[in-house]
Amino acid sequence: MIKVGLNGYGTIGKRVADAVLKNSRFQLVGIVKYTPDYSSKMAFKKGINIYVPPEKWRDFESQGVTPKGTIQEFLEESSIIIDASPSGKGFANLSLYKAAGKPAIFQGGEKPEVAELSFSTYCNYDEAVGRKYLRVVSCNTTGLLRILCVLHKEFNVKRARVLVIRRGADPKEDARGPINSIKLESVEDVSHHGKDAMLVLPNVKIISQAVVVPTTLMHVQYLDVEVATPVIKEQVTEVLSRYARILLVDPKKTGLDSTSKLIEAARDFLRSRNDIYENVVFENSILVSGNSISLIQAIHQESIVVPENMDALYAVAGVKLPLEKVVEETDKLLGIGGLKDVF
Amino acid sequence: MIKVGLNGYGTIGKRVADAVLKNSRFQLVGIVKYTPDYSSKMAFKKGINIYVPPEKWRDFESQGVTPKGTIQEFLEESSIIIDASPSGKGFANLSLYKAAGKPAIFQGGEKPEVAELSFSTYCNYDEAVGRKYLRVVSCNTTGLLRILCVLHKEFNVKRARVLVIRRGADPKEDARGPINSIKLESVEDVSHHGKDAMLVLPNVKIISQAVVVPTTLMHVQYLDVEVATPVIKEQVTEVLSRYARILLVDPKKTGLDSTSKLIEAARDFLRSRNDIYENVVFENSILVSGNSISLIQAIHQESIVVPENMDALYAVAGVKLPLEKVVEETDKLLGIGGLKDVF
Numbered sequence: 259m260i261k262v263g264l265n266g267y268g269t270i271g272k273r274v275a276d277a278v279l280k281n282s283r284f285q286l287v288g289i290v291k292y293t294p295d296y297s298s299k300m301a302f303k304k305g306i307n308i309y310v311p312p313e314k315w316r317d318f319e320s321q322g323v324t325p326k327g328t329i330q331e332f333l334e335e336s337s338i339i340i341d342a343s344p345s346g347k348g349f350a351n352l353s354l355y356k357a358a359g360k361p362a363i364f365q366g367g368e369k370p371e372v373a374e375l376s377f378s379t380y381c382n383y384d385e386a387v388g389r390k391y392l393r394v395v396s397c398n399t400t401g402l403l404r405i406l407c408v409l410h411k412e413f414n415v416k417r418a419r420v421l422v423i424r425r426g427a428d429p430k431e432d433a434r435g436p437i438n439s440i441k442l443e444s445v446e447d448v449s450h451h452g453k454d455a456m457l458v459l460p461n462v463k464i465i466s467q468a469v470v471v472p473t474t475l476m477h478v479q480y481l482d483v484e485v486a487t488p489v490i491k492e493q494v495t496e497v498l499s500r501y502a503r504i505l506l507v508d509p510k511k512t513g514l515d516s517t518s519k520l521i522e523a524a525r526d527f528l529r530s531r532n533d534i535y536e537n538v539v540f541e542n543s544i545l546v547s548g549n550s551i552s553l554i555q556a557i558h559q560e561s562i563v564v565p566e567n568m569d570a571l572y573a574v575a576g577v578k579l580p581l582e583k584v585v586e587e588t589d590k591l592l593g594i595g596g597l598k599d600v601f
Numbered sequence: 602m603i604k605v606g607l608n609g610y611g612t613i614g615k616r617v618a619d620a621v622l623k624n625s626r627f628q629l630v631g632i633v634k635y636t637p638d639y640s641s642k643m644a645f646k647k648g649i650n651i652y653v654p655p656e657k658w659r660d661f662e663s664q665g666v667t668p669k670g671t672i673q674e675f676l677e678e679s680s681i682i683i684d685a686s687p688s689g690k691g692f693a694n695l696s697l698y699k700a701a702g703k704p705a706i707f708q709g710g711e712k713p714e715v716a717e718l719s720f721s722t723y724c725n726y727d728e729a730v731g732r733k734y735l736r737v738v739s740c741n742t743t744g745l746l747r748i749l750c751v752l753h754k755e756f757n758v759k760r761a762r763v764l765v766i767r768r769g770a771d772p773k774e775d776a777r778g779p780i781n782s783i784k785l786e787s788v789e790d791v792s793h794h795g796k797d798a799m800l801v802l803p804n805v806k807i808i809s810q811a812v813v814v815p816t817t818l819m820h821v822q823y824l825d826v827e828v829a830t831p832v833i834k835e836q837v838t839e840v841l842s843r844y845a846r847i848l849l850v851d852p853k854k855t856g857l858d859s860t861s862k863l864i865e866a867a868r869d870f871l872r873s874r875n876d877i878y879e880n881v882v883f884e885n886s887i888l889v890s891g892n893s894i895s896l897i898q899a900i901h902q903e904s905i906v907v908p909e910n911m912d913a914l915y916a917v918a919g920v921k922l923p924l925e926k927v928v929e930e931t932d933k934l935l936g937i938g939g940l941k942d943v944f
Contacts, residue, residue, distance in 0.1 A: 272869060293856075295855060295856040296855040296856060296857060296866055296869075296943060296944065297866075297869060299855075299943045300866075300869055300870060300943045303942060303943055321854065429861055429864065429865060429868075430861050430862050430864075430865035431861070432859040432861045432862065437781075437815075438780075438781050472780075474861075511664065512638060512639040512642075513636075513638040513639060514639060516775040518772055518773050518774070518775045518817075519773050519775065521772065521773075522772060522773035523639055523640075523643075525772075525873075525874040525875065526615060526639075526640060526643055526874070527643060528873050528874070530868075530871050531868040531869070531871070531875070532868065532874070532875065599646060600639060600642045600643045600646055601639065
């Protein structure tokens with residue numbers, strides 16, 4: 259079993275921890291925590307090892323959480339690190355990992371220079387195999403790239419224009435807005451998503467812009483894609499429906515026409531933490547005319563990068579399996595595919 | 602096994618269905634559905650029998666959902682009905698149940714006259730045993746009565762003033778507000794919760810008022826209670842901590858100081874649908890001075906009545922168990938108590 263250490267136990271970290279625990283190829287060494295809050299206690303009661311800075315040891319013990327070791331010991335015991343620490347902190351951690359000689363997987367909140375390669379499974383898995391440092395692109399970029407790379411492989415995408423309608427905050431974030439505004443994400447002309455996607459898919463011209471709205475559930479993206487030759491809608495839906503991580507939803511049949519209803523369906527399906535690992539593409543929104551394909555999709559910001567983090571582990575660990583098998587294993591363990599039956 | 606039929610498969614109904622499926626004393630006959638939406642399909646795939654109006658039979662079949670029978674057959678096959686249909690519809694259904702000679706449990710959205718007794722476990726279980734028609738009081742009233750009856754038993758409550766800060770809509774309800782307002786729930790002087798609570802606890806003067814705020818997660822209640830003799834805070838917390846359905850949370854230790862963080866904790870604890878069956882009382886908010894006790898608590902509107910619905914089944918079915926054992930069984934099957942360890 260490959261020993262995986264998880265630095266960071268927030269929105270992404272706790273989900274990746276659960277995914278690693280489900281996968282018998284990997285052993286979760288433990289997690290790094292800085293404060294003995296409820297999530298430390300829950301992880302501890304679950305049997306997850308907690309590593310802490312030496313000066314915090316007593317704080318944890320006084321809350322009934324006995325640490326397994328220090329951060330130094332965490333680094334020694336891990337063969338691969340997944341860094342899911344807050345944006346920017348991963349870059350600061352890179353020197354630690356280098357000093358300990360450990361490969362690491364970073365998140366999209368870090369600058370691209372943190373790693374050798376920015377990664378998205380459907381786009382560049384083969385290129386990622388055997389790398390020492392990977393960066394899984396952010397939630398919106400992951401959602402965007404899944405669609406673009408799938409369409410690109412089939413139809414040769416020339417350019418894409420994207421509008422991202424971002425959720426204002428995550429569900430637990432009770433100090434972040436906006437609560438009553440539609441806000442430009444940036445005062446620059448474009449958002450980072452397009453540029454970030456082009457790191458992974460450099461031959462397609464991708465331009466994105468973004469607004470932020472008062473919701474916590476999911477992002478929504480509008481994509482307008484130009485392909486090399488004329489296509490028809492049936493070809494597009496057929497291609498998209500081949501991929502387990504893309505879920506076509508017909509609002510007319512299912513009644514699912516909003517992010518809140520999608521999340522309700524994930525709750526009803528008893529997905530842990532109501533996670534939706536799949537891009538949810540509203541089938542009615544797919545418009546095809548000549549070389550142009552547009553669509554609207556919802557992206558669950560909290561969980562969409564979990565499958566790609568697991569795939570990244572396979573790549574860095576050098577697991578000898580072809581892309582299709584890696585994706586199949588990850589998807590099976592996360593239950594991806596199950597929702598297709600009921601939607 | 603006692604055969605339980607569930608009429609209504611919305612917010613409460615689907616949760617009660619899952620609870621009945623976990624309890625080997627009861628057999629879920631099936632559910633009544635009127636439209637073949639995603640929730641019908643999910644229930645069907647789960648193996649739950651679907652009963653439909655005859656004229657809708659084909660609509661269901663065309664969506665791949667084969668009904669088990671008609672509503673008439675549903676009534677015949679059920680020994681007890683739980684009615685969780687939309688507010689007001691339960692009252693209309695009463696005549697159906699009477700004609701079929703079947704006992705029934707209704708929800709708090711119905712007028713009290715729908716049943717022989719308005720019910721709340723900690724208050725009047727013994728009085729409910731053997732009744733043919735019970736009404737489980739609404740979510741806010743259930744949350745309120747749990748605290749009042751527990752305090753009443755111990756300290757003899759004289760009067761209570763309550764302010765309910767209601768969530769505007771349930772998470773899935775994307776057409777209901779307010780989205781940017783704090784609204785009086787009613788143009789009357791008081792809200793219905795106090796009157797409703799007094800149906801169950803008639804010797805205590807309970808006055809409630811309510812405002813509605815833009816959130817979907819939980820209600821919050823402020824209670825100001827006058828008891829017969831002076832008490833101290835330690836007595837109050839000791840009494841509240843005896844009951845599994847009351848969860849004392851210390852925001853300082855746990856970091857849990859908002860409804861969004863509580864729901865996040867329920868997600869992390871992998872509660873199905875992030876349900877919180879317990880009253881969450883913020884420990885720091887308990888103020889005690891002489892005969893006066895005040896506190897702030899959060900109430901998960903979607904799931905708080907599920908345990909009381911299960912207890913009501915025991916009462917109507919005449920299961921020969923004392924109150925404590927009934928509560929113990931219900932709590933165990935729902936996993937109530939587990940969160941105490943990590944909070």
